Amino acid sequence: ALYGDASSRMMRTVASLVEKSTTYSIDEIFCDAGGMTDQQLTSLAQTMKDLVPRWTGIPVGIGTGKTLTLSKLANYAAKRITKDGNCYLMSDADAEEMMRQVPIAEVWGIGPAISGKLRSMGVVTAADFANLSADAVTREFPVTVRRTQLELQGVPAISIQDPDTPRQMINVGRSFGQPVTSLEQLAGALSEFASRAAAKLRRQNSMISAIRLYARTNPFKHDAPQYSRAVTVPFAYPTNDTRRISAAAFAGASVIFRPGVAFAKAGVLLIGLAPESENRQDDLFYSGDLEDQEKLMS
Numbered sequence: 001a002l003y004g005d006a007s008s009r010m011m012r013t014v015a016s017l018v019e020k021s022t023t024y025s026i027d028e029i030f031c032d033a034g035g036m037t038d039q040q041l042t043s044l045a046q047t048m049k050d051l052v053p054r055w056t057g058i059p060v061g062i063g064t065g066k067t068l069t070l071s072k073l074a075n076y077a078a079k080r081i082t083k084d085g086n087c088y089l090m091s092d093a094d095a096e097e098m099m100r101q102v103p104i105a106e107v108w109g110i111g112p113a114i115s116g117k118l119r120s121m122g123v124v125t126a127a128d129f130a131n132l133s134a135d136a137v138t139r140e141f142p143v144t145v146r147r148t149q150l151e152l153q154g155v156p157a158i159s160i161q162d163p164d165t166p167r168q169m170i171n172v173g174r175s176f177g178q179p180v181t182s183l184e185q186l187a188g189a190l191s192e193f194a195s196r197a198a199a200k201l202r203r204q205n206s207m208i209s210a211i212r213l214y215a216r217t218n219p220f221k222h223d224a225p226q227y228s229r230a231v232t233v234p235f236a237y238p239t240n241d242t243r244r245i246s247a248a249a250f251a252g253a254s255v256i257f258r259p260g261v262a263f264a265k266a267g268v269l270l271i272g273l274a275p276e277s278e279n280r281q282d283d284l285f286y287s288g289d290l291e292d293q294e295k296l297m298s
Helices: 002-015 038-056 068-080 092-099 112-120 126-130 134-140 143-152 183-203 242-256 290-297
Strands: 021-025 028-031 062-064 087-089 170-180 206-216 228-239 263-271
Touching (some): 002 021, 002 028, 002 038, 062 068, 068 087, 092 126, 134 143, 183 206, 183 242, 183 263, 228 242
Parallel strands (some): 062 087
Antiparallel strands (some): 021 028, 170 263, 206 228
């Protein structure tokens, strides 16, 4: 609850400084800076860097670029490469040089499997990937990987959905402040995440056909045993009932849990979203009142 509240305060603060913004995750927000001069952009970044910590107590990293992927890369550089106080405003001139310093696995949208295949093709850095032939990328990878390459080349090819547009998936998860080592703790966390996700689901008048649960250890603790697991729980019929979704998360936790493992992060992903109006289906064996269920969920 504390983490969610801090996130909300940070998002509201950032959103108050720009005309259009989109919350991407619990600790990331994209802002549209289209039409701003370099001087205006520098001033905006400085204001954010000063104001957010002052109003929320949370330090922020800021990165700007021509595309969403370049801005994510600039944010990475602000925290890991540059020494400019967690702020990096990427210009066309220094984009190529910066990308030569970023490992391919750090590029937004390039997961472990894809980065492994790219490394086998001699692609080590983001710059290597940007300069790889389009034919090779199209032939060997899904279209989403080609879009990421275009973004690295400065061509907008990925868009973040408008907040008012119904999502196709809903993800709620976070890293734990302390390692989670008991089934009760893990099940409780996943059930809580599922409850939050279900509320988001109903706000956009949608239902789901399945929920995916995941948890993993800390990959940066090389001296500790590594473990990750995900499980998908389907529903017999579409639902947006918190009780059913949380119960599925609670049950799935017992499949994921392993004694002796210190979990560092977990979350839930609601999948198979569709409009509620198209998926209202009663349970043949449900004896309760559907209207009462809807009132309770609202």
